[in-house]
Amino acid sequence: MKPVKKPQQKPRPRKPQAAPERIVDDGDIGMNARLAALTLIDAALEKRTGFDEAVTRSDFLSLSDSERSFARALAMLVLRRLGQLDHIIDQKTQKAPNDGVWALLRIGLVQIGFMQVPDFAAVSTTVKLAEREAHTRPFKGMINAILRGAIRDGSLNKPVASRLAPDWLFQRWKAAYGEQNAEGIALMLTQEPATDLSFKTPADLDRLKDELHGEPLGGLALRSSQRGNIADWAGYGEGVWWVQDAAASVAAGLLGDLTGKTAIDLCAAPGGKSLQMIAAGATVTALDRSKNRLKRVEENLARTSLEAEVVMGDAETWEDTRQFDAVLLDAPCSATGTLRRQPDVLWATRPTDIAKLADVQHRLLDSASGRVKPGGSLVYCTCSLEREEGETQVLAFLRRHPEFAIKKPDDATLTALGVPAESLGQQGWLRLLPHHRPGGQDGFFIAHLVRQNG
Incomplete structure (x- = not known):
């Protein structure tokens, strides 16, 4: 084991304040919660x-709130x-410890650096x-030394x-995207995302924005700084909004006013884009292959008092021959753009x-x-940051389907x-990177394609 640095005679570094968790623990919450965290991470x-x-799972649900x-x-x-934790552990050990020790060091370091847990309780x-x-058990001394060393040297602050x-x-x-953009994307991992809402009408947004402590983001999107159970938030019971990342709302927003038009959402669940198109005036068919996921769509429709034709089917093989004025395909993808809300996706993707x-x-x-x-x-x-699932996909599609062309959104x-x-x-598509919006957003690729007449 590498020697631990001696304490320096200077004030101890403060814990980083970016997106602090609001769970306070002096050790009383206990071992069960920490063991459960290890299980969740695994x-x-x-x-x-x-x-x-x-x-x-029942073992997790059996824990107290x-x-x-x-x-x-x-x-x-x-x-x-x-990534930061593993780098620190690697730097502080001459030989990689076993998986169990590594896992314990991760949760210890996180409590020291980024949670409102006293250092003595974390250690x-x-x-x-x-x-x-x-x-x-044989490595408890090493664990103690590494955690106390991290307290002293401030490595978690960097x-x-x-x-x-x-x-x-x-x-x-x-x-x-270049090194600067890559760093901007990665740094979004350190920020706890706020909650974005999409509204049925501009009047609803304007009426509730102050009560929701919200910041309008354009279109019918609002970013709320509130925490807690969203069912208790103003407007939830009225069904005038639904949770939807601001970047995700842009896709349907590009279609504009859909009054009198037909539309289909081909991979609809959980239904946010379907709700947007209905609110924009369209007669909507919401299609999804998952029965369980369609329940989410139906629940959202019921709460918002909006209506759609809900169909279970595979978007690739669905045999219905109808054609629509607007077709929206939010395709299954690697979801690397959702790293702010789902950081685990990055580590599970190959x-x-x-x-x-x-x-x-x-x-x-x-x-x-x-x-x-x-x-x-x-x-x-x-909601992918990978070009194969965005730019490359659309260029190949246009070669196969010359009857389609990209519609470039105007400045307005x-x-x-x-x-x-x-x-x-330059080609007219949108590449929304997570750091392009202050406070962050999901990473999205969006292309608006128009089928030529004739």
Whole structure:
């Protein structure tokens, strides 16, 4: 083990204040919450849906409310800071410790650096956890030394952007968007996202923005700084808004006024874009292959008192021959653009996933093209930062389908939707990077394609 630096005679560094978790613990919440956090982290790193599945298991639900809150906060912060934490551990150990020790060091470092947990509680509870298992017990002294060393040297105060995300993804972003943008994307991992809402009408947004402590973002989007159960927020019971990231709302927003038009949302769940198109005046068909996910669509429709034709079916093979004025395809993707809300996605994604998903998107786009009326619109979008799922996909589609052309949004449309000019590509598509909007947003690729008449 590398020697731990002696304390220097200077004030101890303050804990970083960016997006602090609001869970306070002096050690009383206890071991069960920390053990649960370790389970959540393992599940998230094992597979893409692991975190969501783990929080629905009976052993997690059997915890008290405070234990569940603490465990989720702790696990999510580890996933946000995973690259930084692993780099620190690597620097402070001459030989990589076993997985159990590594996991304990992660949760100990996060509590010291980024949670409102007293240092003594962070260190002592982590050491006690080490004492519980034979494979970690011999390393409790090392764990204690490393955590106390991190308290003294302030290493947690110095995140290096290039080490926050998996290296293979950071290098892809650097090649695609340049080093400065790649660093901007990665640094968004350290920020806890606010809650964005989409409204049915401008009047509803204006009426409730102050009560929701909200900042209008363009279009019918509002960013709320409130916390807690959204069911208790103003307007929820009225059904005048729904949760939807500001970047996600741009896709349907490009279609403008849809009064008297027909529209289909091909991968509709959870339904935010369908609700937008209905509110814009369209008669909407909401299609999704998942019965369980369609329940979310139906619940959102019921709460907002909006109506749509809800259909379970595969967007690629659905046999309905109708054509629509507007077709929206938010295709299944790697979801690397959702890193602010779902940092686990970055660590569970593999390079081979991107190629497989790009093939799915290719087929879905071909199928979607036949559902567009002559003169109608096809909006293709993905919450991915990978070019194979965005720019490359659309260029290949246009070669296969010369009857389509990109409709470039004008300056007035971009301003109305709160889209910065830097997000507009020369070809007319939008590449919304997470750091393009103050406070962050999901990373999205969006292309508005129009089918020529004739």
